[in-house]
Amino acid sequence: MGDVKKEKHVKKVSSRDPFDIIWDWLCSMKVNVIVLILLALTSIFGTVIPQGKPATEWLTNIKINEPALFEWYDFIKFTQLDNMYHSWWYIGLLGLLCITITCCSIDKFPVVWRFFTAPKRDLDNNQIKWMPLIETVTIKADMTETIEKYRGFLSKNVSGTVLQTQVDEEQHLFAEKGVYSRLGVYVTHLSLLVIITGALIGVFFGYKGSIDLYEFDPPKSWMWLRDGNTDKMDMGFMLQCNGYETTYYAPGNIPKNRNVNFITNGRETRGRQPNEYVSNITVTDNGKVVDTVYVKVNHPLKYNGFTFYQSSYGPAMTRDQQTGEPRPVFYAIVDAYRKSDGVQLMSNYLVDSTRPVNIPGTLDSIILETYSEGSLNGKSAKFNLYKRDGSSNSFWVHKKYPEKEDEREGDYKFLLRQVKPKQYTVFQVAKDPGVWTVYTGCGLMIIGTLMAFFLSHKRFWIRLDDEKNGKIKVTFAAIAHKNKENFEVDFEKMREKFLAVVEKKKKVKEKA
Numbered sequence: 001m002g003d004v005k006k007e008k009h010v011k012k013v014s015s016r017d018p019f020d021i022i023w024d025w026l027c028s029m030k031v032n033v034i035v036l037i038l039l040a041l042t043s044i045f046g047t048v049i050p051q052g053k054p055a056t057e058w059l060t061n062i063k064i065n066e067p068a069l070f071e072w073y074d075f076i077k078f079t080q081l082d083n084m085y086h087s088w089w090y091i092g093l094l095g096l097l098c099i100t101i102t103c104c105s106i107d108k109f110p111v112v113w114r115f116f117t118a119p120k121r122d123l124d125n126n127q128i129k130w131m132p133l134i135e136t137v138t139i140k141a142d143m144t145e146t147i148e149k150y151r152g153f154l155s156k157n158v159s160g161t162v163l164q165t166q167v168d169e170e171q172h173l174f175a176e177k178g179v180y181s182r183l184g185v186y187v188t189h190l191s192l193l194v195i196i197t198g199a200l201i202g203v204f205f206g207y208k209g210s211i212d213l214y215e216f217d218p219p220k221s222w223m224w225l226r227d228g229n230t231d232k233m234d235m236g237f238m239l240q241c242n243g244y245e246t247t248y249y250a251p252g253n254i255p256k257n258r259n260v261n262f263i264t265n266g267r268e269t270r271g272r273q274p275n276e277y278v279s280n281i282t283v284t285d286n287g288k289v290v291d292t293v294y295v296k297v298n299h300p301l302k303y304n305g306f307t308f309y310q311s312s313y314g315p316a317m318t319r320d321q322q323t324g325e326p327r328p329v330f331y332a333i334v335d336a337y338r339k340s341d342g343v344q345l346m347s348n349y350l351v352d353s354t355r356p357v358n359i360p361g362t363l364d365s366i367i368l369e370t371y372s373e374g375s376l377n378g379k380s381a382k383f384n385l386y387k388r389d390g391s392s393n394s395f396w397v398h399k400k401y402p403e404k405e406d407e408r409e410g411d412y413k414f415l416l417r418q419v420k421p422k423q424y425t426v427f428q429v430a431k432d433p434g435v436w437t438v439y440t441g442c443g444l445m446i447i448g449t450l451m452a453f454f455l456s457h458k459r460f461w462i463r464l465d466d467e468k469n470g471k472i473k474v475t476f477a478a479i480a481h482k483n484k485e486n487f488e489v490d491f492e493k494m495r496e497k498f499l500a501v502v503e504k505k506k507k508v509k510e511k512a
Contacts, residue, residue: 026103035097042093046084049076086203094196105189112182115457119179121165122172123461123477132484133491134477135498140470147171149501150462150474157494158460173462182481184451191448194441201434207233208431211308213241214316214424216331216350219284223429235429237304242280242292244313244423249273277310279425295427308427316422318354329353332368332381332419334397339413352422356386359412363388371419377401381419385410456482460494 025031080087120127128134139146147164150173154162158175165172211223219238225231276296283290283303295301301308316329330353336346345360356365369382378400386392398404399416406413458480465473476498480487 023103023107026100027107028100029104032097032100032104035093035100039090039093039097042084042090045081049081049084051083051085091200091203094200098193098196101189101192105186109186112186115179115182119163119174119176120459121163121174122167122170123174123463123475124167127461128463128475128477131477131479133479133488134475135495136473136475137499138467138471138473141472143171143464143466143472146464146472146474147173150464153498153501154460154462157497158458169466171464173464174460176457176459178455178457181451181455181457184448184453184455187444187448187451189448191441191444194444195438196441198434198437198439198441201437202432206430206432206434207306209233209429210311210426211239211429212424212426213239213279213281215241215243215422216352217241219282235304235306237283237285237290239308240282240284241425242282244277244279244425246274246313247276247278249275277313277425279310279313279427281308301427305433306429306431308429310425311428312426313423314426316424329422330368330371330381330419331422332371332383333417334381335415335417337413337415339411345412348417351383356384364411368419369394379416379419381416383414385412456480456487458487458490462498 076082080089084090123131151162151164154173154175159177161175163174165174207225209223209225211220213220217240219240221236221238222232222234225233279295280292281295281301282292283301285304290303293301295308295310297310300310317326318329319325320327332351334346334349334351335344336349336359337344345362349357351357351366351368353368353370356367358365365386367384367386369384371382372380374380377396377398380396380398380400382394382396384392384394393410395408395410397414397416399419402415405415458478460478461476463475463477465475467473476495478487478491478494
């Protein structure tokens with residue numbers, strides 16, 4: 001026996017262009033899904049971990065000020081999980097998502113674009129074999145007349161544009177509707193890119209921060225930035241708080257399951273459910289008052305691209321000069337008259353508990369010491385009057401009993417209009433130049449979703465074969481790329497209209 005020669009079969013490995021490998025990787029659905037999952041998982045951290053807080057506030061809120069947990073704080077700061085939406089890796093994930101969406105769209109778009117530039121006009125034999133919805137009849141009629149009748153049929157029931165093509169001895173009529181529904185997925189992809197672009201505009205060119213305003217304090221023009229530090233930023237205009245008020249539901253109108261005890265304005269309001277938190281704010285720009293508005297929760301102040309959201313409030317505090325202990329600040333609104341001649345010296349004048357204020361036209365001054373809302377005398381304020389000779393005396397003024405001022409000894413008569421603890425109000429501030437870009441993207445997403453899910457590309461063909469004996473074989477076929485069950489019902493109605501185009505006596509059913 002001859003020697004058997006063994007041939008070595010060497011497997012040839014085709015070398016691929018690195019660009020093609022990268023392109024296929026970016027166009028992969030798996031990569032898109034992985035990026036979306038990573039964005040979803042990291043967003044959980046952004047929800048759980050306070051974002052943009054200074055170190056001390058962050059540690060207090062998360063309650064990790066125990067020494068054993070400090071290492072986690074260092075890790076979170078290093079990975080920027082406390083400022084995640086501005087971190088390089090989160091922005092990188094968004095950028096990768098944009099790239100993969102763009103690559104997938106570019107890769108698949110030429111196939112869809114052919115439906116616009118080169119639609120399948122003729123109905124060939126291969127299509128007839130697999131076409132799901134089809135009807136064939138043989139009629140005895142003139143070809144030219146038949147073409148015109150079925151052209152009118154398609155024009156009336158499908159689209160005004162009917163394309164006619166001749167292949168050998170066959171005449172083909174084609175009409176379609178809803179071709180733009182094939183662009184729905186690309187409009188949705190575009191909307192995602194627009195939304196992400198708007199978000200990145202807000203990240204790189206917008207601001208987020210907070211501003212605290214005390215009642216009746218001088219106007220403030222700067223805010224604290226919330227990017228994880230304590231930097232200030234000048235807004236270019238000023239805000240002043242003219243007053244803050246918490247309104248309550250009337251008895252009997254409290255929503256169900258929303259009634260317990262509350263501590264408000266330094267006192268307990270048992271059974272009173274807060275209704276609204278309202279701040280009266282004056283906007284001043286270039287030394288001119290622009291507007292005075294009431295800012296409420298869900299009713300923000302918008303000015304010069306900034307949006308101010310009512311966030312929180314609290315009692316104003318100061319430190320006692322003798323003990324150094326914090327104590328609340330009170331204020332009163334009063335009128336003052338000189339008893340000797342009845343001349344009014346003060347009208348709606350603000351007097352608080354932090355420093356004495358001068359009584360106009362005199363060398364005397366007055367300061368608010370405390371206040372009371374007792375049931376007997378109602379709202380009352382205790383003032384201390386400092387005379388020009390260095391003496392002082394304290395006295396109570398009752399809003400409910402102004403006539404008592406006439407009985408009190410002294411040079412001045414005071415009328416109490418209001419007395420209450422001084423409050424501060426806090427606004428969350430946002431300036432996002434990309435917000436309208438995001439809104440545009442949301443609008444495109446709605447349009448793309450409607451196109452993708454509620455519209456369908458429907459195509460209709462009519463093929464006419466000349467049988468050379470005065471008869472014409474007419475084939476009617478249709479297909480839809482979505483909602484095929486509903487389209488079968490529509491096709492059945494179309495089929496009945498198709499059969500009614502030529503008189504029944506001229507129709508002869510083709511035998512199988």
